[in-house]
Amino acid sequence: KQEVTQIPAALSVPEGENLVLNCSFTDSAIYNLQWFRQDPGKGLTSLLLIQSSQREQTSGRLNASLDKSSGRSTLYIAASQPGDSATYLCAVRNTNAGKSTFGDGTTLTVKP
Amino acid sequence: EPEVTQTPSHQVTQMGQEVILRCVPISNHLYFYWYRQILGQKVEFLVSFYNNEISEKSEIFDDQFSVERPDGSNFTLKIRSTKLEDSAMYFCAGKGTGTPFFGQGTRLTVV
Numbered sequence: 001k002q003e004v005t006q007i008p009a010a011l012s013v014p015e016g017e018n019l020v021l022n023c024s025f026t027d028s029a030i031y032n033l034q035w036f037r038q039d040p041g042k043g044l045t046s047l048l049l050i051q052s053s054q055r056e057q058t059s060g061r062l063n064a065s066l067d068k069s070s071g072r073s074t075l076y077i078a079a080s081q082p083g084d085s086a087t088y089l090c091a092v093r094n095t096n097a098g099k100s101t102f103g104d105g106t107t108l109t110v111k112p
Numbered sequence: 113e114p115e116v117t118q119t120p121s122h123q124v125t126q127m128g129q130e131v132i133l134r135c136v137p138i139s140n141h142l143y144f145y146w147y148r149q150i151l152g153q154k155v156e157f158l159v160s161f162y163n164n165e166i167s168e169k170s171e172i173f174d175d176q177f178s179v180e181r182p183d184g185s186n187f188t189l190k191i192r193s194t195k196l197e198d199s200a201m202y203f204c205a206g207k208g209t210g211t212p213f214f215g216q217g218t219r220l221t222v223v
Contacts, residue, residue: 034211043216044155044203089155097143099168100205100212102155 002027006103021075021106023090036089080110118215133218135187137206144187145205194222
Protein backbone atom coordinates (compact mmCIF):
# COMPACT_ATOMS: atom_id res chain seq x y z
CA LYS A 1 0.00 0.00 0.00
CA GLN A 2 1.43 3.34 -1.06
CA GLU A 3 1.99 5.85 1.74
CA VAL A 4 3.07 9.45 1.23
CA THR A 5 4.70 11.57 3.91
CA GLN A 6 5.47 15.27 3.80
CA ILE A 7 7.97 17.04 6.00
CA PRO A 8 7.78 19.53 7.59
CA ALA A 9 4.09 19.79 8.45
CA ALA A 10 4.41 23.55 8.74
CA LEU A 11 7.04 26.08 7.75
CA SER A 12 7.30 29.81 8.36
CA VAL A 13 9.88 31.89 6.52
CA PRO A 14 10.57 35.58 5.90
CA GLU A 15 9.86 36.94 2.45
CA GLY A 16 12.65 36.42 -0.05
CA GLU A 17 13.98 33.16 1.34
CA ASN A 18 14.50 30.08 -0.77
CA LEU A 19 12.91 26.97 0.71
CA VAL A 20 12.52 23.24 0.18
CA LEU A 21 9.50 21.07 0.88
CA ASN A 22 9.94 17.33 1.11
CA CYS A 23 7.79 14.40 0.04
CA SER A 24 8.56 10.73 0.50
CA PHE A 25 6.69 7.65 -0.68
CA THR A 26 6.99 4.01 0.30
CA ASP A 27 6.39 2.28 -3.05
CA SER A 28 8.97 3.49 -5.56
CA ALA A 29 7.16 1.93 -8.55
CA ILE A 30 5.29 5.13 -9.27
CA TYR A 31 3.83 6.32 -12.56
CA ASN A 32 4.11 10.00 -11.74
CA LEU A 33 4.20 12.51 -8.89
CA GLN A 34 2.33 15.78 -8.72
CA TRP A 35 2.64 18.84 -6.50
CA PHE A 36 -0.49 20.84 -5.70
CA ARG A 37 -1.21 24.07 -3.92
CA GLN A 38 -4.29 24.43 -1.72
CA ASP A 39 -5.46 27.71 -0.23
CA PRO A 40 -7.62 27.52 2.92
CA GLY A 41 -11.05 26.10 2.15
CA LYS A 42 -10.31 25.95 -1.55
CA GLY A 43 -9.60 23.39 -4.24
CA LEU A 44 -6.42 21.84 -5.58
CA THR A 45 -4.25 23.79 -7.98
CA SER A 46 -1.74 21.69 -9.89
CA LEU A 47 1.76 23.15 -9.79
CA LEU A 48 4.11 20.58 -11.30
CA LEU A 49 3.88 17.05 -12.62
CA ILE A 50 6.90 14.77 -12.85
CA GLN A 51 6.68 11.54 -14.80
CA SER A 52 8.54 8.53 -13.40
CA SER A 53 11.18 8.81 -16.14
CA GLN A 54 11.94 12.45 -15.32
CA ARG A 55 14.28 13.89 -12.72
CA GLU A 56 12.86 17.38 -12.41
CA GLN A 57 10.37 19.92 -13.64
CA THR A 58 10.47 23.70 -13.43
CA SER A 59 7.81 26.37 -13.59
CA GLY A 60 8.81 29.92 -12.80
CA ARG A 61 10.16 30.07 -9.25
CA LEU A 62 9.21 26.44 -8.61
CA ASN A 63 11.40 23.42 -9.20
CA ALA A 64 10.40 19.88 -8.35
CA SER A 65 12.82 16.98 -8.32
CA LEU A 66 12.20 13.27 -8.20
CA ASP A 67 14.46 10.47 -6.97
CA LYS A 68 12.32 7.44 -7.59
CA SER A 69 14.80 4.90 -6.28
CA SER A 70 14.95 6.54 -2.86
CA GLY A 71 11.25 7.37 -2.84
CA ARG A 72 11.70 11.13 -2.53
CA SER A 73 10.66 14.35 -4.16
CA THR A 74 11.41 17.94 -3.26
CA LEU A 75 9.68 21.16 -4.17
CA TYR A 76 12.04 24.12 -4.24
CA ILE A 77 10.54 27.60 -4.06
CA ALA A 78 12.90 30.44 -4.90
CA ALA A 79 12.57 33.97 -3.55
CA SER A 80 9.41 33.25 -1.58
CA GLN A 81 6.60 35.82 -1.47
CA PRO A 82 3.66 36.30 0.92
CA GLY A 83 1.38 35.13 -1.91
CA ASP A 84 3.09 31.74 -1.75
CA SER A 85 1.47 31.15 1.64
CA ALA A 86 -0.69 28.03 1.26
CA THR A 87 -0.65 24.30 1.88
CA TYR A 88 1.44 22.30 -0.57
CA LEU A 89 0.39 18.73 -1.29
CA CYS A 90 2.32 15.94 -2.90
CA ALA A 91 0.44 13.12 -4.65
CA VAL A 92 1.68 9.99 -6.37
CA ARG A 93 0.04 7.60 -8.80
CA ASN A 94 1.26 4.05 -9.23
CA THR A 95 -0.45 3.43 -12.56
CA ASN A 96 -1.70 5.54 -15.45
CA ALA A 97 -5.38 5.15 -14.55
CA GLY A 98 -4.92 4.53 -10.85
CA LYS A 99 -5.82 6.66 -7.88
CA SER A 100 -3.71 9.47 -6.48
CA THR A 101 -2.32 8.98 -2.98
CA PHE A 102 -1.83 12.27 -1.17
CA GLY A 103 0.46 13.35 1.62
CA ASP A 104 -0.74 15.41 4.58
CA GLY A 105 0.76 18.56 3.12
CA THR A 106 3.12 21.26 4.28
CA THR A 107 1.53 24.54 5.36
CA LEU A 108 3.78 27.40 4.31
CA THR A 109 3.61 30.90 5.74
CA VAL A 110 5.74 33.59 4.13
CA LYS A 111 5.99 36.69 6.31
CA PRO A 112 6.36 40.13 4.72
CA GLU B 113 -7.20 25.33 -19.51
CA PRO B 114 -10.10 22.84 -19.56
CA GLU B 115 -11.97 22.49 -16.30
CA VAL B 116 -13.83 19.86 -14.35
CA THR B 117 -16.90 21.51 -12.85
CA GLN B 118 -18.50 20.51 -9.58
CA THR B 119 -21.91 21.55 -8.29
CA PRO B 120 -22.93 22.76 -5.83
CA SER B 121 -19.91 24.50 -4.37
CA HIS B 122 -21.39 24.22 -0.91
CA GLN B 123 -24.24 22.06 0.37
CA VAL B 124 -25.72 21.93 3.84
CA THR B 125 -27.89 18.94 4.69
CA GLN B 126 -29.51 17.43 7.73
CA MET B 127 -28.21 14.19 9.16
CA GLY B 128 -29.98 11.21 7.62
CA GLN B 129 -30.78 12.97 4.35
CA GLU B 130 -29.59 11.84 0.95
CA VAL B 131 -27.24 14.07 -1.01
CA ILE B 132 -26.04 13.95 -4.58
CA LEU B 133 -22.84 15.68 -5.57
CA ARG B 134 -22.37 16.39 -9.25
CA CYS B 135 -19.33 16.60 -11.47
CA VAL B 136 -19.09 17.54 -15.12
CA PRO B 137 -15.86 16.17 -16.56
CA ILE B 138 -14.24 17.32 -19.76
CA SER B 139 -15.90 15.66 -22.74
CA ASN B 140 -13.07 13.27 -23.63
CA HIS B 141 -12.57 11.97 -20.11
CA LEU B 142 -12.80 8.22 -19.64
CA TYR B 143 -11.77 7.72 -16.03
CA PHE B 144 -13.48 9.38 -13.11
CA TYR B 145 -12.61 9.65 -9.43
CA TRP B 146 -14.02 10.92 -6.17
CA TYR B 147 -11.89 12.01 -3.21
CA ARG B 148 -12.78 13.59 0.08
CA GLN B 149 -10.92 15.83 2.49
CA ILE B 150 -12.16 16.16 6.04
CA LEU B 151 -11.25 19.56 7.46
CA GLY B 152 -7.61 19.59 8.52
CA GLN B 153 -6.93 16.11 7.16
CA LYS B 154 -5.42 14.67 4.03
CA VAL B 155 -7.16 14.12 0.70
CA GLU B 156 -8.43 10.52 0.65
CA PHE B 157 -9.39 8.38 -2.32
CA LEU B 158 -12.99 7.14 -2.39
CA VAL B 159 -13.66 5.51 -5.74
CA SER B 160 -12.63 5.28 -9.38
CA PHE B 161 -15.01 4.64 -12.27
CA TYR B 162 -14.34 3.46 -15.80
CA ASN B 163 -16.52 2.06 -18.56
CA ASN B 164 -19.63 2.54 -16.43
CA GLU B 165 -18.44 0.51 -13.51
CA ILE B 166 -16.37 0.93 -10.37
CA SER B 167 -12.75 0.01 -10.99
CA GLU B 168 -11.46 0.56 -7.47
CA LYS B 169 -12.85 1.71 -4.14
CA SER B 170 -11.46 2.40 -0.71
CA GLU B 171 -12.67 1.13 2.65
CA ILE B 172 -14.36 4.49 3.14
CA PHE B 173 -16.68 3.81 0.18
CA ASP B 174 -19.22 1.65 1.97
CA ASP B 175 -22.85 0.82 1.17
CA GLN B 176 -23.90 4.38 1.96
CA PHE B 177 -22.06 5.62 -1.12
CA SER B 178 -22.80 5.07 -4.79
CA VAL B 179 -21.60 6.55 -8.06
CA GLU B 180 -23.08 6.69 -11.51
CA ARG B 181 -22.85 8.47 -14.80
CA PRO B 182 -26.54 8.70 -15.61
CA ASP B 183 -26.47 10.63 -18.86
CA GLY B 184 -22.98 10.02 -20.19
CA SER B 185 -21.92 13.45 -19.04
CA ASN B 186 -22.47 14.12 -15.34
CA PHE B 187 -20.68 11.92 -12.84
CA THR B 188 -22.43 11.78 -9.48
CA LEU B 189 -21.65 10.70 -5.94
CA LYS B 190 -24.66 9.82 -3.81
CA ILE B 191 -24.60 9.50 -0.04
CA ARG B 192 -27.79 7.73 1.01
CA SER B 193 -28.11 8.69 4.67
CA THR B 194 -25.62 11.35 5.66
CA LYS B 195 -23.80 11.28 8.99
CA LEU B 196 -22.07 14.13 10.76
CA GLU B 197 -18.72 12.57 9.88
CA ASP B 198 -19.51 12.85 6.16
CA SER B 199 -18.89 16.59 6.46
CA ALA B 200 -15.93 17.22 4.19
CA MET B 201 -14.77 18.70 0.91
CA TYR B 202 -15.45 16.29 -1.93
CA PHE B 203 -13.29 16.47 -5.04
CA CYS B 204 -14.07 14.96 -8.39
CA ALA B 205 -11.38 14.25 -10.99
CA GLY B 206 -11.60 13.24 -14.61
CA LYS B 207 -8.96 11.81 -16.88
CA GLY B 208 -8.55 11.18 -20.57
CA THR B 209 -5.21 9.94 -21.82
CA GLY B 210 -3.20 12.31 -19.65
CA THR B 211 -3.17 13.43 -16.07
CA PRO B 212 -6.39 13.73 -14.04
CA PHE B 213 -7.96 17.16 -13.77
CA PHE B 214 -9.46 18.00 -10.41
CA GLY B 215 -12.60 20.02 -9.83
CA GLN B 216 -12.74 22.79 -7.26
CA GLY B 217 -14.69 20.70 -4.82
CA THR B 218 -18.06 20.62 -3.07
CA ARG B 219 -18.06 21.46 0.61
CA LEU B 220 -20.64 19.24 2.32
CA THR B 221 -21.79 20.21 5.78
CA VAL B 222 -24.01 17.77 7.65
CA VAL B 223 -25.90 19.29 10.59
